[in-house]
Structure formats: C-alpha cells, structure tokens
Amino acid sequence: MRPSRAAQTTAMTTDKATAINPDPRISMGHDALDAQSAAPSADPLPATQIHQMLQQQWGDALLQRLHVIGRIAANLGTPAYLVGGCVRDFLQNHPVPDIDLAIEGDVRAVAEACSAELSGVQCTYHAHFGTAILQYPDGFQLDLARCRIEHYPAPAALPEVQPAAIQTDLIRRDFTINAMAISLDPEKFGDFLDPYGGRADLQRRLLRVLHPHSFLDDPTRILRGLRFAVRFQLQLEANTRGLLEEALTQDIFARLSGARLWRELKYLLELSDLPAALEELGAWQLWPLLRPTPLEVESLLAKIRRGQQEIRWLHCHFPDEKLCDTAVLLTILWRDIPWAEAEKRLHYWPVADGRYILNDLHRLSKIPAALAAASHPSAVAQLWESLSLPGILALLAEYPESATITESGRYYLLKQRGLTSPLNGKDLQAMGLAPGPQLGTVLRRLHDARLDGAIKDKETARQWLIRQGILPSTQP
Known part of the structure; x- marks a missing residue:
C-alpha cells in the first residue's frame, strides 16, 4: 500500500491520548474543530444501508471477504476499516480500483492471520511503511495500513509518524472527501465514520481541507x-x-x-x-509550476488535445512501442517559452527523456521549412530522424492544418522508419570493404538509397555500390 498522502500538524501524539480523548475535534485542537464546524452535514447513513449498498455495488463475494477480514482483525483486537478514496468512490457509485483498509493495531499480525486462514492468500509486509498487501488467488488485492498520526517538523517536510486510532487517522488526511471510513468489525459492520462532513462536501461538490496548515504542511x-x-x-x-x-x-x-x-x-x-x-x-x-503563464490559453489547450490524439494514434498503430507520453505533452507546453525555462525545470525534475526534449525544442522551429525544401525522401527522413518520437508527435500536434507535415510525418512513422539497408556491415566487409568510419558512411548512403527507391534488395544494393565506385566492377 502506498504511504499516506495526507497529514496533520497538531499536538496529539499517542494512542493513549486518543483513548482518553477520542473526539478528534478536541484531541487535534481548534483547527480540527473549525474544519468540522464549517463543514455541511448530510443525512445519516445507517449501517444496514451501507451493507446493502456494498452488496449491490461490490457483490457478495467481495462483501464476504470484508466480513472475514473484519472478523479476523477483531479477534486480534485490531479493528479494521474501509478508508479514504475507496469510501469516497463507493459513495459516488464509481468503480473502485484500489481498496484500502486501516487497521487499529498490528498490521502484520492481521495480514499474516488472513494469509494463514484463507486458502491461497499471499501476504506481503512492508515494515518501513507499516503496510501490507493481501493477494488473492484470483488477482484481487487488498492494501492494509496501520492507523497513524503524522507530525510535520517543518513546512513541506516529510512527516514523522506514530500509531493512532481511526478518528485521529482521519484528521491527518488531505481533504474531507478522503476522511471517511466504514467499520468492518462484526459487532458494528457498516458503521459510517464521517466526522468532517466529507459526504456532504461530495454532495455539494466542494473540496475542503481539514485544517488551516494543510497546504503548508504538504x-x-x-x-x-x-x-x-x-x-x-x-x-x-x-x-x-x-x-x-x-x-x-x-x-x-x-x-x-x-x-x-x-x-x-x-x-x-x-x-x-x-x-x-x-x-x-x-x-x-499554478501555471508557473509548469511554465510561464501562457498568453493564449485556448490555443495551447487545443494543441494539448491534438497531442493526446497523436499519442492515441501512435499507441493504436504501434501497440508495443515505448513512448514517454509526458515528454510529448511537455514539448507542446514548452514550445513557446524560452529554452532556458525548460532547461531549468528539466535540471530540477527527474523527467524521463529530458535530454531529448531539450534537443527537440532546439530543432522543432526549423523543421517545417526544411521539410518544404527537402528534395528527396531520404532528406525528409533525416529531418524526422533528428527528432525523438515525442518530438515528432509534438510537431504533428502543432501543425494539424499542414497536409505536408502531417502526411510526411505519418509516412515516416508508418513506412520510412522501419526501412533498413539490404546490406549490413558484415556483408560489406565480406565484399572487401575495411572496417572503420568509411564503413559507417557507406551504410548511411545505402540506407538513403533504400529510402529514395534506388535499391530494394542485396543484388540491387551491390549493383548500386558498383555504380557509385565503392565496389570494383569486377565484384562477383
């Protein structure tokens, strides 16, 4: 399970304090109280209704699994809860890709007990994060994490973590819509915990943080x-x-x-x-995070939409092709900004294909005119070859009205890119050419001749080499 994406900064630090003062509005200080009092309320959801909704949306098989885990956790004295994003998506009847459980106690003990009791269930425990994964034979997966409190020693710093109870665990999260939980305990299965009005905020389409220091903390x-x-x-x-x-x-x-x-x-x-x-x-x-604020936002967004279309086109025609989609989008986003602005960000961010993005940004403005002036297919192909694959797609997205660029780019990707010379280096050496830089030059010329249609197989390539004076006319 992933480490928590939320936090809180107040004074509560131990399970004992939580037990003495279980109301998070008190134990977490006035910030949490203000967050709750400002939040709207929604009609209560009784446990029986939650149970029925779970059955309708997730089915009997998954519901039974949750009952079993709830029982195993309760027997160990470590109550289990559905929590966070899966509860949020469940309330909206959205598909739930990941199901997260919060455990009030020893996560490892719960996960290992489940693995021991349930046939075929594998347990993976991550001690550093206090999390575990339960993997079922049919591929279904449950993520378990210990309820905890997080304290931020400084703004934007990584948090310090301590165990806590579920009420405290909810206040450390990012937004009210992610601070809801459902009990899996057999005695109160389906009890809905929503101390900060997350369900009402979902209904009113509001995004609300849980305390005033939320954005400063993280x-x-x-x-x-x-x-x-x-x-x-x-x-x-x-x-x-x-x-x-x-x-x-x-x-x-x-x-x-x-x-x-x-x-x-x-x-x-x-x-x-x-x-x-x-x-x-x-x-x-927030534009400055990505780039200087654009002057023509709509024009840029239109290019982004076309860039996404180009990405889909490539994945459709080349499903096995590796493509850094974000490199395509960054190239489009940065086409009209100073090169140094892009370089500064790429030196700061660990972006895959970053050096290719900078190369493409340097070359892209010259490509359209050079394509128009190119007189041979090989010259056109060399221009496209000077760009990375993301750079090619970015250029196609930028000039959709240019049939010359679009047709040329499509032809290069579909036809020219896959063409190879009929003869390789070993073939040329067998014909008497010595290894070295000259051999590479001949291979490049053979490749260009193939692109231009001058050769198509080994024999026509051999005849071409003779006509060019590269091989003697007496070559067998």
Missing part, C-alpha cells in the same frame, strides 16, 4: 486537490481557496524536492481530461 496536496477537482467536478470551498492563496504567497512549492514535485505534475499530465486540468491550473494560479 504542498503536494494542492496538486492532488486539483486532480480531485477535475475528476469529480469539485469547487474549492471558500476558506480552502484562501488557504491556497496564502500558501502560494509563501512560495511553498520551492521547499519541495524536484522528485516530489515532478511526481505530482506527472500525475496531472497523465489525466485523460488534461485540458480541463490545465484550465484549473490557471484558475488556481
């Missing part, structure tokens, strides 16, 4: 929140927007490592509805 929550806003059509709650603006005035993203920032930006660029996400990026005043 700036990556801002980008996660943007993705949630796009995915679920949410609006920032008024106080949350104010907290966002306050965090930006403190230049909070500058405190993140390049790896942490790039991970969140990569998730953003991988959204299917990326144009909508980029529109939100502007509304949230």
Whole structure:
C-alpha cells in the first residue's frame, strides 16, 4: 500500500491520548474543530444501508471477504476499516480500483492471520511503511495500513509518524472527501465514520481541507486537490481557496524536492481530461509550476488535445512501442517559452527523456521549412530522424492544418522508419570493404538509397555500390 498522502500538524501524539480523548475535534485542537464546524452535514447513513449498498455495488463475494477480514482483525483486537478514496468512490457509485483498509493495531499480525486462514492468500509486509498487501488467488488485492498520526517538523517536510486510532487517522488526511471510513468489525459492520462532513462536501461538490496548515504542511496536496477537482467536478470551498492563496504567497512549492514535485505534475499530465486540468491550473494560479503563464490559453489547450490524439494514434498503430507520453505533452507546453525555462525545470525534475526534449525544442522551429525544401525522401527522413518520437508527435500536434507535415510525418512513422539497408556491415566487409568510419558512411548512403527507391534488395544494393565506385566492377 502506498504511504499516506495526507497529514496533520497538531499536538496529539499517542494512542493513549486518543483513548482518553477520542473526539478528534478536541484531541487535534481548534483547527480540527473549525474544519468540522464549517463543514455541511448530510443525512445519516445507517449501517444496514451501507451493507446493502456494498452488496449491490461490490457483490457478495467481495462483501464476504470484508466480513472475514473484519472478523479476523477483531479477534486480534485490531479493528479494521474501509478508508479514504475507496469510501469516497463507493459513495459516488464509481468503480473502485484500489481498496484500502486501516487497521487499529498490528498490521502484520492481521495480514499474516488472513494469509494463514484463507486458502491461497499471499501476504506481503512492508515494515518501513507499516503496510501490507493481501493477494488473492484470483488477482484481487487488498492494501492494509496501520492507523497513524503524522507530525510535520517543518513546512513541506516529510512527516514523522506514530500509531493512532481511526478518528485521529482521519484528521491527518488531505481533504474531507478522503476522511471517511466504514467499520468492518462484526459487532458494528457498516458503521459510517464521517466526522468532517466529507459526504456532504461530495454532495455539494466542494473540496475542503481539514485544517488551516494543510497546504503548508504538504504542498503536494494542492496538486492532488486539483486532480480531485477535475475528476469529480469539485469547487474549492471558500476558506480552502484562501488557504491556497496564502500558501502560494509563501512560495511553498520551492521547499519541495524536484522528485516530489515532478511526481505530482506527472500525475496531472497523465489525466485523460488534461485540458480541463490545465484550465484549473490557471484558475488556481499554478501555471508557473509548469511554465510561464501562457498568453493564449485556448490555443495551447487545443494543441494539448491534438497531442493526446497523436499519442492515441501512435499507441493504436504501434501497440508495443515505448513512448514517454509526458515528454510529448511537455514539448507542446514548452514550445513557446524560452529554452532556458525548460532547461531549468528539466535540471530540477527527474523527467524521463529530458535530454531529448531539450534537443527537440532546439530543432522543432526549423523543421517545417526544411521539410518544404527537402528534395528527396531520404532528406525528409533525416529531418524526422533528428527528432525523438515525442518530438515528432509534438510537431504533428502543432501543425494539424499542414497536409505536408502531417502526411510526411505519418509516412515516416508508418513506412520510412522501419526501412533498413539490404546490406549490413558484415556483408560489406565480406565484399572487401575495411572496417572503420568509411564503413559507417557507406551504410548511411545505402540506407538513403533504400529510402529514395534506388535499391530494394542485396543484388540491387551491390549493383548500386558498383555504380557509385565503392565496389570494383569486377565484384562477383
């Protein structure tokens, strides 16, 4: 299971304190109380209704598995809960790709007990994170994590973690919509925990943080929140927007490592509805994270849409081709900015194919005119070869109205890119050519001749070499 993506900064630090003061609005201080009192309420969901909804949406087989895990955990004195994103998606009747369980106690003991009792279930425990994975024979997977509290020693720092109870675990999370849980305990299976109004916020399409220091503690929550806003059509709650603006005035993203920032930006660029996400990026005043604010946003978004179409086209025609999709999108996003701006970001972020992006940005502006001036197919192919695959797709996305560029690029990808010379280096040496740089030059000329249609097989290639004076006319 992934480490938690949320946090909290208040004084509660032990399970004992939680047991004495189980109400998180008290134990977590006034910040949590303010978050709850500002949140709307929703009609209660009784356990019987939750049980029925689980049965209807997830089916009897999965429901039975949850009952069994709840029983095993309860027998060990470590109650189990459905928690976080799977509860959020369940309430919206959305498909739930990952099911996360929070355990009030020893995760390893619960996971190993499940593995011992359930036929074919494999347990993988990650001691560093206090998490475990249960893998069922049919491929189904459950992620388990210990309920915990997180304290941030400094803004944007990684948190310090201690065990806690479920109520405390919920307040450490990022947004109210992710701070809900469902009990799997046999005595109260289906009890719905929603202390911060997450269900009501979902109904009202609001995105609300849980405490005033949320964005300062973990700036990556801002980008996660943007993705949630796009995915679920949410609006920032008024106080949350104010907290966002306050965090930006403190230049909070500058405190993140390049790896942490790039991970969140990569998730953003991988959204299917990326144009909508980029529109939100502007509304949230976050363009400077990716690039200087564009002057013509709509034009840029149109190019992004075409870039996504080009990516789909390539995956359709070359399903086994490895492509860094984000490199295509970054190349499009950076076409009109100073080269140094792109270089600065690529030196900071661990972007795959980063050096190719810089090469493409340097070359792309010259390609259209050079294509128009090229007189032979080999010259055209050499121009396309000077670009990486993401750079080619970015150029096609930029000039959709140019039949010359579109047809040329498609022809190169579908036909020219796969052409090879009929003769290789060993063939040429067998014909008497010495190894060395000259051999590479001859191979390049043979490749060009194949592109231009001058040769098609080994015999026509041999005759061409004789006509070019590379081989003697007496060559057998």
